[in-house]
Amino acid sequence: MKEKKKDSTAVRGGTASTSRASISGPVPRQDAPGKISGVASYIGDLCFEGMLYARTLRSTVPRARIVSIDIPAMPEGYFVVDARDVPGKNGVHMLTDEQPFFAEERVNYVGEPILLVTGPERGKIDQILRGIRVEYEEIPPVFGEEDSKNPRIPPLFGERNLFCEYEIRRGEVEEAFFDADFVFEGCYHTGAQEHVYLEPQGTAGVFDGERVTVYGSMQCPYYVKTALVGGLGWKEDRIRVVQATTGGAFGGKEEYPSIIAGHVAFAAIKTGRPVLLVFDRAEDVVCTTKRHPSLIRMRTAVDDRGAIRGMEIDIALDGGAYVGLSPVVLQRAMFAATGVYRIPCIRVKGRVFATNSVPTGAFRGFGAPQAFFAVEMHMHSLAEKLRKDPLEFKRSYLLSMGDPTVTDGRMKQEVPLPRMIDRLCKLSGYEKKHRAYKKEKTRRGIGVSLFFHGCAFTGSGEKDKIKAKVLLKKEDDESVSILVSNVEMGQGAQTTLKKIVAETLGCGLERVRYDNPDTDRVPDSGPTVASRTVMIVGGLLAKAAGRLKRRMDEKGEVKIEERYVQPPHIEWDQDTFTGDAYPVYSWGANAVEVEVDPVTFEVRVIGVWGIYDVGTPIDERIVGGQIEGGISQGLGYATIELLQKENGRLRQKNLTDYIIPSSMDFPDPVYELFSSSYEHGPFGAKCAGELPFVGVAPAVAAAVQNAIGRPVRRLPVSPEYLFEAEHDED
Amino acid sequence: MVTQNVVYRPGSLEEAYRLRTDTGALPLAGGTDLMVRYRKTAGLVPDPGRPVLFIGHLKDLRRVEERAEEVRIGSCTTYTELLSQKAVPEILKRCITLLASPPIRNRGTVGGNICNSSPAGDTLPVLHALECSLVLGNIRGERTVPIDRFITGPGENALSEDEILKEIVIPKAAFSGWCYRKIGTRRANALAKISFAGLYLIESGEVHDIRIAIGAVAPTVVRSREIEKTIIRIPRTSLQRSTVEMAARYRPLIRPITDQRSTTGYRAGVTLVLIEQFLTAVLQKKG
CATH class of the missing domain: 3.30.365.10 (Aldehyde oxidase/xanthine dehydrogenase, molybdopterin binding domain)
Known part of the structure; x- marks a missing residue:
């Protein structure tokens, strides 16, 4: 049954005109020798003379006022570092700076840092931490959007507990719904996800009496530097940030390292010694950012000929305790809300609500995976309702050059999806299988997803x-x-x-x-x-x-x-969200074939296919690595990666409970690249890193829906979810 | 240092018994459970708060002996070693191939799995179904306890403070077939949500023996000789109940919890279907 990929580096472009660019041929990875030989220095490998270790005391309650902190007498050479040691503003600069480096009067999530203990011996530090007593006066916590309406629960942010709220309208959407023959509705949930970068987070701070240097596992050295400027209240030239070799990130090291960069900087200044802070896995899982859980409600106005007249989409994301990057994540979700389809008129509403739980943040796909799950499942289910083949139905609404985007920008380049779909069908045998599985009670299914990723930063x-x-x-x-x-x-x-x-x-x-x-x-x-x-x-x-x-x-x-x-073709108004949200799009199409166990409801993935247009691949093997990794991460997100919150605490606290796929779980994917060329990208390159993740989950869910003949409305498609769905209906 | 980790590495089983009696040290074979249970901050040595007694290297505890009536497995035989032993029952080998991952199977031992006494211990339903008994030794001698009386609750067992699990004795019995299923979240390195072991013997069209043992759905392994007896040596035509009804008799015994890995409803519902399917398969066999 196992299908082998023919050649992971093969590029069989669909356009006859694009011959393979000479730059696309794979070369040896430049970072591989150092990493394989062990020469590369990750943050945990760093060692400075006189270096101290540090460990964090964290909130054990979801929401409280700190009444008192009882710290036993410190042995010589050991120090406590807390909010009083922040020389500048006790706020980590990202979009805002409301999240403190160290909690002062209040804690807002389990795992929020309160103070550091530093010293020469890690065992001693642990012992000191165990001796510190924090007295809390608990405040009723906000756990979900519905809690915002409970008068006994004070809002966590603003008056309505919303970090942000936006609305986009294009066309006469009320008219479309007024004229509709019927309105098709669906609610789509996605869960949180943990990044599981191989290397947990860590930083080291060194102070020479004048300047501070922070080393760290990070994606954004200048975000860290800006956060340090704020936290230290110093001029930029006294702050230096150096990236240590970084063992994976996936967005998890976009905003978070700024917090712990501050911690080691403050500790190094206070102690006059270099300070190293490296998380254990369990600590990393508890306190670092997660993918935003989502609830997306979709309503589609359909006319008497079965044609889509308009869509109303309502996106709600759980932001956790602090705003972080959530507004931008929401924007990307909203701008992808109608997927790859041409919808005559739309209204997209979005909001991020605050909860007393670990903040959610950047994660590969950045809001788009949630939106694509909703729109792809919605289009699939609407097609079934109209007794049409889902893929044929989707095909008839594909965007093409000149069509308006959600934000009323224009598709400036050719949309290669029709040819990509043809190729996908050929490789996967989708059409025949889909028909057969729909009829037979084989518990097998195949599903397709169509998607894009807007390249680079949103808007301007x-x-x-x-x-x-x-x-x-x-x-x-x-x-x-x-x-x-x-x-x-x-x-x-x-x-x-x-x-x-x-x-x-x-x-x-x-x-x-x-x-x-x-x-x-x-x-x-x-x-x-x-x-x-x-x-x-x-x-x-x-x-x-x-x-x-x-x-x-x-x-x-x-x-x-x-x-x-900025390339001259881009027009964008950030205040009204109007114009070209992205300079260009990369495109993808996935097919996934599954078998659902009739007794255990386990979803076994038996085939994965992907066609991608990322412009000119700068290195086919590296793009292949992004595709294979993105698919695995997407299959995990779709099927087994369950991250639940219970009373503001994560239920899955380590890698024994939070399960990511192993190499035995999924077949090797079969994929090809379509190489269109983008004039403003180097050698015609567009974007490739996030795209392969975005479409996997909806293809899995559509395949399961095909297999079991019941709607799938939730990620992950866990055996427990399918079991309950089947028994609820019975 | 906070505590001094005292570690003993005896040269013989006798010495191990003596150290166990004298110091109350914690026996450690492969360490695949204990090193995790007592882990500390990265960079620090795991510390169980009492001395540790290494026993995994002792030859007397690391052997498989086949006798006429039984197979005796040394408690510190690793999973990997068991896979290459002809005398080890196939159902146990099947269970081991689904247990953890190769590195853990190279370190982990069957005796450790028993003494850890986790409700989700992978080999436990198989060992219950095989009706194995355990030889517990101390400096004064040995006693033998059936496995279902040894494990008394989650993480609880009848091992005394001066004892070491020496051997697992699997009585030889004839079976016409077996079934082992592990429901985990992924295909390797996953803890069981449900594990199911079934054995049966059919002779001249009659079920002469049937054993069903289920793990991870109650504080200890679920097995009911009482229910099994209602099937054994009853001509199939005289069976009063359907397989669904027979499986339903297990319902009061299946008391799973909702935790970070699964839900009560899922575990209970799927377990009953697994039992029912096994019964159906057995009763359809021609003997």
Whole structure:
């Protein structure tokens, strides 16, 4: 039964015109030798003379006023570091700075940091922590959106307990619903998800009497630096941030490291010694960000010919205790709310509500996976209601060039989905299988999902907020240094960015240097997020390399700076959410085949297929790695990764209980790349990092729906959920 | 240091018994449960708060001996070692191939699985169904206890403070077939939500023996000789109840909890169907 992928690096582009770009051929990964040999220094490998360890005292209750903290006398050489040791503002700067580095008067979630204990011996630190008594006066906590309406529960944020609330309208949506023959409705839930980067979070702080340096496992050195500027209240030139080799991130190291960067900086200043803070896995699971759980209500107005007239979509995300990046996550979810479909008129409402639980945050896909699950299942179920084949129905609504997006921007490029779907059907045998499984009681099913990912920052973020700047420097020794703040975190940036520069210069890869970013050396080219590194930062490096190429004969050092300029085709109004939310889109189509055990309701995945258009792949093997990893992570999210909250506490607290897939759980995926070319991306590249995750779950859910003949409305599609769904109906 | 970790590594079983009596040290074979249970902050040595007695290396505890009436398994025989032993029943081997992952099977021992006495212990339903008994030794001698009287509750058993589990004795019995199913969340390295072991013997069209043992659905393994007796040596044509009714008799015994891995409803519902399916399969066999 096991289907082998024919060749993971094969690119069989559907467009006859695109021949394989020379840059796409795979090269050895630049970060592999150091990681495989053990030479690479992860944060836990760092050791400084006189270094102290640190561990965090955390809130054990979801919501309370701190009445008192009883700290026993400290042995010599041991220190407590808390809010009183924050020289600047006790607020971690992200979109706002309302989340404290250390809780002061109140705690708002289980796991919120209250203080650090630092000292030379870890066993002693644990003993001291066990001796500290915190007296709480508990406040009724907010656990769900419904609690916001309970007058006995004081709101956690603002008056209505909402971090943000938006509405987008396009067209005469009331009219569409007024004229509708019927309205098709559905509610779609998705659960939280843990990143499970291999390396838990960690930072180290060093203070030399004048400047502070923070080392850390991170995606965004300048986010960390900005947060330190706020927390220390110091000038930027006294703060240095250095990325340590980072063992995976998936968005989990976008905003969180800023908190613990502050912790080690304050501790290093207070103690005058270097301080290392590295989480255990269980601690990491309890206190770091998660994917936003969602509840999406969809209503579709259908006319008497069975055609869609309009859609109303209501998106609610659980933000946890602090706003973090939630508004931006919600925006991405809203901008993907109608999926890859042309819907005449729409109203999309969205909000993020506050709860007394661990904050949710950035995670591969960033709101889009929740939206695509809802819209794909909704379109699938509507097709079934109309007695139409789901894929044929979806095909008849596909966006094409010139069509309006949710935000009334225009699809500026060709939408390659029709050809991708043809290829997907051919590879997977979808049409025949879907018909057969619908009729037979085999408990087998096959499902398809169609999706996009908007490349890089949402809206005008690149132009107005990030303003990326890169430096390319020819050194005295004729080597060329890439000076950017983007990090290698396992995704392949060291390889792809070097390739872009080397290929442009026409030199060998070995001549290009790209070390872990150090804010003393590199300009702010923005965070390593939003699948932007290759397209935006790589694009700037390609431009810089083009300019450097003409000056390579000059003696000595040559420095080229390049700054981001928004492509002229983008129009965007951030206040009204109108225009082109993204400069360009990458596209994907997945098919998943499953078998559902009739007794245990376990979902066995027996086939996975994917067709992707990421523009020109800068390295086919690296893109293949993103695809295979994204599929595995997506299959886990869809089927087994259950992360439940009970009274504000996570039920699954470690990797024994929070189950991610093993290599035995799923078959090897079969996939191909379609290479359209994007004129503003380096060598025609678009985005690839998040896309492969986005479509997996809806394809699984559609396959299960096909197999069991009942609607699937929830992720993960766990055996318990299917069991209960079947028995509720009986 | 906070505590001094005292560790003993005896040269013989005799010495192990003596150290166990003298110090009350905690026996540690493969450590795959204990090292997790007593783990501390990364970088610190696990500390059970009392001395530790390494026994996993003792040759006397690490052997499989086949006798005429029984198979005797040393308590510290690793799962991997059991897989290569001809005398080990196939149902136990099947259970082991679904247990944890190769590295854990290389360290973990069947005696450790028994003494950990977790309701979800993978080998326990199989050992219950095989009606194995346990040889417990101390400096004064040995006693033998049936496994269903040894494990008394979650993490609780009849091992005395001076005893060490020495051997697992599996009586030889003829079976026409067996069934083992583990319902975990993934295909490797998962704790069981339900584990099911079934054995049967059919001769001349009659069920001569049937044993059903289920793990992870009650504080200890569920097995009912009383219900089994209603099937044994009764001509199939005279069976008064349908298999669904027979399975339903297990309902009061199946008392699973809702926890981080599964729900009461799922565990109970699926268990009853597993029992029913096994009974149906057995009663359809021609003997």
